[in-house]
Amino acid sequence: MSLLSGRPDANVGLLAQFSNPGTLYDAVKEIRKRGYTRIEAYSPFPIHGMDKAMGLSYSKLGYLVFIGAITGCSLAFLMQWWMNAVDYPINISNKPLFAFEPSVPVAFELTVLFSALTAVGGMLALNGLPRPYNPLFFSKRFARVTDDAFFLQVEAVDGKYDEMATAELLYEIGAMSVEVVGHEGTRDIARGGQAESIEVPEPVVNA
Amino acid sequence: MSTPTATAAHEPQRIILEEEALVQGGLNFHDVTEAVAGHVEKRIPTAWYLAFTGACLLLSMMWFSLAFQVWNGTGTWGLNNPVGWGWAIVNFVWWVGIGHAGTLISAILFLFRQKWRTSINRAAEAMTLFAVACALIFPTFHVGRVWLVYYLLPIPNSMLMWPNFKSPLLWDVFAVSIYGSVSLLFWYVGLIPDLATIRDRVPTGDKATMRDKIRQKVYALLSLGWTGANRHWRHYERAYLLLAGLATPLVLSVHTVVSFDFAVSNVPGWHTTIFPPYFVAGAIFSGFAMVVTLMVLIRKVYNMENIITMGVLEKCNIIILVTGTIVGFAYITEFFIAWYSGVIFEQYAFINRMFGPYAWAYWAMMTCNLISPQVFWVKKFRRSIPIMFALSIVVNIGMWFERFVITVTSLHRDFLISSWDYYSPTIWDVTLYVGTFGWFSFLFLLFLRYAPMVAIAEVKAVMPQADPHFYHHEGDGGPGHAGGHGGDGGVTVTATPPPAAH
Numbered sequence: 001m002s003l004l005s006g007r008p009d010a011n012v013g014l015l016a017q018f019s020n021p022g023t024l025y026d027a028v029k030e031i032r033k034r035g036y037t038r039i040e041a042y043s044p045f046p047i048h049g050m051d052k053a054m055g056l057s058y059s060k061l062g063y064l065v066f067i068g069a070i071t072g073c074s075l076a077f078l079m080q081w082w083m084n085a086v087d088y089p090i091n092i093s094n095k096p097l098f099a100f101e102p103s104v105p106v107a108f109e110l111t112v113l114f115s116a117l118t119a120v121g122g123m124l125a126l127n128g129l130p131r132p133y134n135p136l137f138f139s140k141r142f143a144r145v146t147d148d149a150f151f152l153q154v155e156a157v158d159g160k161y162d163e164m165a166t167a168e169l170l171y172e173i174g175a176m177s178v179e180v181v182g183h184e185g186t187r188d189i190a191r192g193g194q195a196e197s198i199e200v201p202e203p204v205v206n207a
Numbered sequence: 208m209s210t211p212t213a214t215a216a217h218e219p220q221r222i223i224l225e226e227e228a229l230v231q232g233g234l235n236f237h238d239v240t241e242a243v244a245g246h247v248e249k250r251i252p253t254a255w256y257l258a259f260t261g262a263c264l265l266l267s268m269m270w271f272s273l274a275f276q277v278w279n280g281t282g283t284w285g286l287n288n289p290v291g292w293g294w295a296i297v298n299f300v301w302w303v304g305i306g307h308a309g310t311l312i313s314a315i316l317f318l319f320r321q322k323w324r325t326s327i328n329r330a331a332e333a334m335t336l337f338a339v340a341c342a343l344i345f346p347t348f349h350v351g352r353v354w355l356v357y358y359l360l361p362i363p364n365s366m367l368m369w370p371n372f373k374s375p376l377l378w379d380v381f382a383v384s385i386y387g388s389v390s391l392l393f394w395y396v397g398l399i400p401d402l403a404t405i406r407d408r409v410p411t412g413d414k415a416t417m418r419d420k421i422r423q424k425v426y427a428l429l430s431l432g433w434t435g436a437n438r439h440w441r442h443y444e445r446a447y448l449l450l451a452g453l454a455t456p457l458v459l460s461v462h463t464v465v466s467f468d469f470a471v472s473n474v475p476g477w478h479t480t481i482f483p484p485y486f487v488a489g490a491i492f493s494g495f496a497m498v499v500t501l502m503v504l505i506r507k508v509y510n511m512e513n514i515i516t517m518g519v520l521e522k523c524n525i526i527i528l529v530t531g532t533i534v535g536f537a538y539i540t541e542f543f544i545a546w547y548s549g550v551i552f553e554q555y556a557f558i559n560r561m562f563g564p565y566a567w568a569y570w571a572m573m574t575c576n577l578i579s580p581q582v583f584w585v586k587k588f589r590r591s592i593p594i595m596f597a598l599s600i601v602v603n604i605g606m607w608f609e610r611f612v613i614t615v616t617s618l619h620r621d622f623l624i625s626s627w628d629y630y631s632p633t634i635w636d637v638t639l640y641v642g643t644f645g646w647f648s649f650l651f652l653l654f655l656r657y658a659p660m661v662a663i664a665e666v667k668a669v670m671p672q673a674d675p676h677f678y679h680h681e682g683d684g685g686p687g688h689a690g691g692h693g694g695d696g697g698v699t700v701t702a703t704p705p706p707a708a709h
Contacts, residue, residue, distance in 0.1 A: 105375075142434075
């Protein structure tokens with residue numbers, strides 16, 4: 001997953017709500033079996049096993065952080081050597097101007113600092129955050145995604161995407177509601193393929 | 208930790224886990240959100256204003272003491288010729304030590320997959336940050352001419368000189384400031400999903416007041432457009448794991464480097480290789496005591512008994528018992544090594560600690576740190592709120608005395624009898640120290656008010672309902688069976704009926 005195509009909500013499409021992590025997990029497996037690829041699951045907490053269900057590989061963040069660590073460590077040694085042994089050498093108690101041992105604490109600390117900054121910066125970059133505008137925020141139901149609601153999104157750019165047929169499929173695999181999300185707002189799709197507004201059901205989660 | 212109950216051969220084996228549920232009272236996901244986010248949303252209670260006023264008063268005392276010290280110099284403190292490090296360094300080490308529990312809970316316990324940490328890690332990390340903020344006051348102003356404190360940073364001073372990287376005091380600057388920065392990053396990354404929760408709960412449209420609109424903007428800005436997408440969670444969890452892996456050696460290194468400030472010198476009583484591990488154990492000990500003090504108050508004031516459960520507090524008390532005993536063992540080892548080294552100055556330093564002019568501080572330390580935590584061997588005591596609250600304060604007093612004993616008793620009688628002197632603090636030492644409690648409470652009260660004080664997303668993730676397989680076993684033993692399948696332990700679910708979610 002490259003830096004920016006990793007933004008899963010880059011395209012509008014269908015947004016289906018599911019009642020709990022279990023139904024969402026099954027739905028993701030099922031819809032992938034039907035050949036959909038541009039899908040994304042949304043949940044208030046990370047769901048165990050969802051990466052595998054969605055067919056995602058390992059996050060590459062570790063490699064970035066390793067580069068950050070090497071940078072921090074070498075920069076620290078270079079800095080201590082250059083400042084105390086080259087640019088302004090001062091003899092303190094006849095200690096060597098540069099030695100490996102007393103340089104370790106500062107090198108260690110800077111390694112951690114650079115790695116931590118890379119971890120956070122890399123995570124945000126890979127996720128395409130911060131992202132102030134997102135069409136999903138038009139959906140009233142979606143406001144509960146950070147509370148207790150679970151969603152499956154099928155992006156419009158998916159090769160198999162067909163608004164009515166896909167919506168019908170989503171209902172079939174257990175969606176509580178399906179809506180079309182666009183840049184102008186959202187529109188419900190009721191079961192049976194009518195593109196009209198229906199009543200918004202309160203999501204029920206492990207009552 | 209799990210024992211199968213006696214079942215007939217034909218019945219599916221049912222696993223009963225002895226551990227208490229991490230979230231009690233039958234709360235569901237929404238209840239957890241309400242319980243935490245509700246406190247950020249409701250009107251500010253009068254009690255909060257009262258507490259905040261008190262904190263501000265103490266804080267102004269701190270600023271006044273600092274201004275007085277800057278204006279008149281470090282002579283306003285009780286420092287004298289042999290004792291050049293007094294309360295300022297004692298308080299610095301003490302506050303940094305308190306900070307350690309937060310990172311330990313969020314990083315080390317995370318790596319050890321200790322799920323009970325989720326209910327207290329947010330507040331403990333906040334405690335870390337604010338304790339480090341308090342700690343940094345002391346060395347900064349202890350340099351005397353505080354406007355030249357930038358000499359400590361690797362930027363050339365007015366003579367184009369660089370700092371001396373062979374000095375442990377400079378290592379300390381790096382260790383503590385980077386510790387503070389990484390803790391802040393770690394804390395903020397953990398906050399992002401929960402800030403999004405608060406953002407999404409702010410009323411919009413016609414119902415929104417001016418206050419709501421401001422809140423919506425601020426929380427939207429801070430939560431960076433978080434949606435809870437699984438692709439985001441994937442990188443997020445990896446980042447969190449990496450930060451935990453980085454913070455783990457960091458937290459151990461900070462107090463190690465702080466101990467180098469002492470151990471690298473050759474003052475009798477300081478010059479010892481036991482200092483790094485012993486300082487780290489002491490830091491965890493005092494930090495957990497502060498966590499218990501704060502959590503006992505928070506769960507009572509904010510009705511969080513179902514989330515910050517007695518089991519969590521009990522585990523903190525066990526850690527206090529273990530680290531307290533390690534610290535006590537270190538005290539005794541120091542004595543043995545002083546005798547075994549054959550160095551008379553070293554031997555005198557330790558006899559002097561026990562029976563010299565500061566014997567009162569030494570025995571206070573021994574009583575508070577080694578003897579008092581031993582009551583936690585008794586399960587009834589470590590599950591008693593009054594006892595653990597009182598003891599957590601006793602432990603923090605004891606740990607303050609430990610730093611006092613190390614700093615002052617080692618310095619006040621050094622190699623030459625002619626330079627011996629007795630050190631006592633002045634009123635400005637006391638007002639500055641007491642004032643830092645104002646600084647700490649000021650920051651902590653703002654945190655309790657404006658940020659989710661419990662890691663909402665993390666608590667939900669350790670609930671049994673968060674496992675997708677929890678829902679797959681209705682009819683064949685119910686969720687009790689799922690508890691066994693989930694394999695994540697820590698939950699007694701056999702008594703609860705199957706969820707009605709399907």
